[in-house]
Amino acid sequence: MQTITSISEMQSLTERLRTQGQRVGLVPTMGALHEGHLSLVKIARKNVDVVVVSVFVNPTQFGPSEDFTKYPRVLEADLAACETAGVDYVFAPDAEEVYPKGYSTYVVEEHIAKPLEGASRPAHFRGVTTVVAKLFNIVRPHCAVFGQKDAQQVAVITKMNADLNFGVEIIIAPTLRESDGLAMSSRNRYLTNTQRVEALVLNQALRKAVEMVTSGERRVDRLIAEATHLIGQHRRVRIIYVSIVDRLTMEAVKGEITPGKAVMAIAAWVDEVRLIDNEIL
Numbered sequence: 315m316q317t318i319t320s321i322s323e324m325q326s327l328t329e330r331l332r333t334q335g336q337r338v339g340l341v342p343t344m345g346a347l348h349e350g351h352l353s354l355v356k357i358a359r360k361n362v363d364v365v366v367v368s369v370f371v372n373p374t375q376f377g378p379s380e381d382f383t384k385y386p387r388v389l390e391a392d393l394a395a396c397e398t399a400g401v402d403y404v405f406a407p408d409a410e411e412v413y414p415k416g417y418s419t420y421v422v423e424e425h426i427a428k429p430l431e432g433a434s435r436p437a438h439f440r441g442v443t444t445v446v447a448k449l450f451n452i453v454r455p456h457c458a459v460f461g462q463k464d465a466q467q468v469a470v471i472t473k474m475n476a477d478l479n480f481g482v483e484i485i486i487a488p489t490l491r492e493s494d495g496l497a498m499s500s501r502n503r504y505l506t507n508t509q510r511v512e513a514l515v516l517n518q519a520l521r522k523a524v525e526m527v528t529s530g531e532r533r534v535d536r537l538i539a540e541a542t543h544l545i546g547q548h549r550r551v552r553i554i555y556v557s558i559v560d561r562l563t564m565e566a567v568k569g570e571i572t573p574g575k576a577v578m579a580i581a582a583w584v585d586e587v588r589l590i591d592n593e594i595l
């Protein structure tokens with residue numbers, strides 16, 4: 315495994331691989347890798363000859379009062395995990411390499427990015443689409459793997475990829491969870507034991523909604539009311555949103571859901587830790 319920090323080196327490497335007829339897969343991450351990230355690597359491995367994992371804590375997707383400076387940075391451990399997982403190249407540029415002084419071009423998806431995360435983190439998706447567009451241009455992958463854990467991110471990137479004709483095959487990986495149901499996340503490191511127990515209610519609320527749909531419930535208001543009620547019983551947990559949206563457009567579903575097409579998405583503060591989770595209904 316090789317670690318690359320320079321954009322030009324990464325570009326010439328993948329250009330060479332492409333001319334040799336090798337298929338290249340990209341797994342974009344912000345590091346602090348866990349089993350969820352590594353499950354994306356496994357999926358990439360099955361689909362391509364050469365797997366590139368990018369590790370980059372992207373400053374442009376954090377708001378001014380968000381956790382950019384305290385976001386966990388553990389590159390040595392990430393490199394070891396990638397090596398074990400059979401990654402071929404880790405692309406780990408620094409912020410100046412990606413956004414040199416005077417940088418002024420951004421990619422904005424104007425529709426899917428607006429609700430949910432977009433409403434409470436206004437500049438977030440502009441940063442995500444910008445960095446993913448740059449990564450697509452730098453790595454020129456045949457396919458890229460993203461997690462359903464970030465359902466709106468997947469929808470926004472799929473749209474950007476189509477609108478801007480990147481021609482990258484977007485593969486969506488299921489959410490990996492701890493044995494008690496908590497969705498794996500780099501931000502789980504911030505949780506104390508007590509907060510972690512409280513955080514489980516996000517998954518419990520989603521599971522309840524899935525159960526209700528399995529038993530025939532279709533009404534959006536009933537599903538949201540039940541999930542909200544469950545979460546409301548937890549003192550440390552404050553709901554940012556509990557929404558049922560179309561899984562492709564992220565538009566709110568009105569009235570009744572069509573099973574398989576809707577996603578229940580939840581964002582909540584557990585004390586000062588912001589967590590998101592979702593399930594397809």
Ligand code: AMP
Pocket residue numbers: 342343344345350351353354459460461462463464487488489490491497498499500
């Ligand atoms: P991040 O490092 O948080 O930006 O995540 C990098 C990629 O890993 C994104 O495509 C995420 O959706 C995905 N990911 C994060 N957590 C999980 C998880 N628990 N299961 C599957 N994929 C995940």
